[in-house]
Amino acid sequence: MSHIPASDSPPDxxxxxxxxxxxxxxxxxxxxxxxxxxxxxxxxxxxxxxxxIVFKMSLSEPATAQPPYVPVIDWSEGLNGLLDALSQFNFENFTLLTDDWLYAASALSSLRIAAISTILLLLVGFPMAYAMAKAPEKHKPLLLMMVILPFWTSFLIRVYAWIGILKPEGLLNMVLQGIGVIDQPLQILNTDTAIFIGVVYSYLPFMVLPLYATLDKLDWTLLEAAQDLGCPPWRAFWQVTVPLALPGIAAGALLCFIPIVGEYVIPELLGGPDSLMIGKTLSDEFFRNRDWPLASAVAVVLLIIVIGPVMIFRELETRRLEKSR
Amino acid sequence: MTRRWTLFDTTALTFGFAFLYLPLLVLVVYSFNDSRLLNVWGGFSTRWYVELWNDKVLLTALRNSLGIALFSAAIATFFGTLAALALVRYTRFWGRPLFTGMVYAPMVMPEVVTGLSLLLFFVSINAERGFWTVTLAHTSFTMCYVAVVVQSRLVAFDRTLEEAAQDLGCPPLRTFFTITLPLIAPSVLAGFLLAFTLSLDDVVIASFVTGPGTSTLPIEIFNKARRGLSPEINALSSLILLVVTVAVVTSSLLSKRALIPAR
Structure with missing residues (x-):
């Protein structure tokens, strides 16, 4: 897993x-x-x-050889080989990507799952971070450690833990049937619901930590002022707390959204055959169909999808910094 | 007044932490279940731990994982610290924007893309895939995390100490080893630990770049988990959880103790 605490841009x-x-x-x-x-x-x-090389490979032709592709550029021929290659680049992989609905669908489905998961993470993470920021100073290190601890444990194990809970004969169905809420076991494992649960569970620390970092520095006197002036608490929350917490919300959302889009382990273990995610499509193309060029083309598409939100976030950050100057 | 603790806050924290810890608790409890079936409690037993101990495949995978994590974290700490120094101390050199981009990019790169690109690279240079290709692959993505961690420390660094040493005639290289490095050491260590953990946890990149005969612990766990539940994996997970919890709690207690004399 590649996740990180929010970082500063290099100073100049x-x-x-x-x-x-x-x-x-x-x-x-x-x-x-x-x-x-x-x-x-x-x-x-x-x-x-x-x-x-990935970029180059995405423009090659597949072949039934080992390695399974025809290299487009013949490096031994130097500049001539390069020029030769440029004239016969093969965009077939990308036309294939647009022709076959599977790829467009898996890209869109990844974006949808990542967006919904990020919103769910905000809904779960914000109240937690908010309560942590309000907690007495002496309890804060413990609370912080309790959020960080799962981050240091294996990602794979945390996903694995949910298989036993969500299975038809698993713990959740056992409990629900035991208290008489349901008669038949619910099919949760191998559905999108299981993916959402797994994603929210695995990424919760990455949402809570940046939110907490911003909320902990919140100037609470502003909220007092709002209340003294007769502002109801929920309005003070929307008009004071949320705007002030926006950098943390943006950082947490980005920190979660980007890796979720390319997630492979969670849909593979918790998702079903119908759960489409582009990271899984790439791996299947590579490992099962052994189509390296097509897998590379999917990788290029995935990169383009991920770069978009990063650029938007950087733009917002620069604007925010300019405003604060 | 507004900082008043409400019932809502208690509920948020209770449910939040229950959500975070209950699944892990279930995992540990079932590692002691004598029955292979999940919905049957066959009584308390440590048989899965015994089976784990006799599983040669998993033990070899564990040894591979620890070796890879150690080597890759060491190399990543070296290059990552240099990269952090370059980012903070060298404001102008050829290709700096490209360099900065390359330091940050691997952190937003989806793992499947990193894995695929490194595999294609290793194939194109005819490298034999196995222990070292996984080590190099892990180094290339963990060094960026080391760079970010060390960089945050360097930014807040009091440079007057270095200037004083140099004014007193200390050569630059010696200044670095006697002043700079001891001062940034905690962040270098933190970077090393982060790189070590990330390497130990990675399944996606490793499964792309590894070759026949070299398996890592996450790859083995992943392959078993794909086929469904296995009490043996529960036992293994419980042991990992135990090690991690002890390590994190000890380090936080130690760092707290280290803070007290400073006050």
């Missing part, structure tokens, strides 16, 4: 500029150059190159 203030030492010898200068150079080279090799 002039005060952080490196102070060149007049005494710096050639050795020092080399070390100084290596600091950015080493991670830069690493990222070029292990991030950018694989990324370019």
């Amino acid at each position: 203030s002039p005060s952080t500029q490196i102070v060149a030492s007049a005494k710096a010898g050639p050795g020092t200068r080399l070390v100084r150059a290596l600091v950015p150079a080493l991670p830069f080279i690493w990222l070029l090799i292990f991030f950018l190159t694989p990324f370019i």
Whole structure:
């Protein structure tokens, strides 16, 4: 799982500029150059190159060979090979993606599941974060640790735990039948409902933590002022608390929405055959159908879907920072 | 006045924490169930723990996972710390926007895409897939998390100490090892632990880039979970939960104790 606490963008203030030492010898200068150079080279090799290969692969033709694709670019021919390749790029994979409803449907379904889950996470996470921010100072470290603890336990185990609860002969149905709410066991496992439960459960810490971070710094006197001026509590909540908590809401929503869109483990374990998610489609294309080029094309589409919300969030952040200046 | 604790707050926290912890509790309770069936309580038993101990496949997978996590977290901490230094201390160098983008991008990259792209990369350079390809793949995504954690510490760093050392004639490299590194050490350690945990937890990227013969613990758990419930996995999960809980509680107690003399 790739999740992170909210981060700041790198600062560019002039005060952080490196102070060149007049005494710096050639050795020092080399070390100084290596600091950015080493991670830069690493990222070029292990991030950018694989990324370019996926892009290239998405334009290749599938083949029944090992590896199962026909490379589009013949690297041994150098520049000629590259030019040759550019003239015969194959957009078939992408036309296939638009022709077959399965891919469009799985992309849309992922977006829908991610959007609904994010709203559910807000509904569950906000009251928790709000209560935590209001709790007495001495209880806060404990409450915080209780939210963080599940984050450190295995993601897979947390998803697995729900299989036993949601199964037709599982704990939930046993309890519900026991108290006489239902006669027949409910089919929850292998449906979208199970995916929602699993997603909300797994991502709850990522929603609560950024919300808590913002709410904890909330100026409560503003709420008092609103109340003193005769504002009813629910209106004060909407007009004071929510706008002030907006950065936390945006951070939490983004932190959850993006990984949920590409989620693979949860739909595979809790979802059913009808639950479409693009991350699962990509894996199926790759592992079951062994169509590497098509899987790459799905990967490119998934990336485009994910980049959208990130750009919107960055735009909002810049605007907010400009306003506060 | 407005900070008054209400019944709503109590309810929110009670339900929230019950939601977070009940499933884990159920998991642990059923690891002691003698029956293989979930709806039958066959009595208290530790047989699944014994079976776990004799499962050679899972034990090998565990050893692989720990090895991969250790190596990848170590390499990730090295490159991640350098990346954080580059981001904070080097305001101008060739390709800085590209560099910044590449540091942050892996964190928003869907795992399936990272896994696929790294696999295609390893295939294209004819690397033999197994332990080391998983280690390298994990390093490439965890180093970004290390960079972010260390960077947040470097931003809040008091640079006058470094300047003082340099004014007193301390060479830059020695200044780094005697002043800078000890001061950012807690965040470097935190980055290492985060990288270690993320590597230990990853199933998607590992299943793409691993080769025949090398399996990790999450891959084994995932494959068993796909086929439904297995009390053995419950036992394994309970042990992992125990280790994690002890580690997190101890570290938070230690850090609290470390705070007291500072006050």
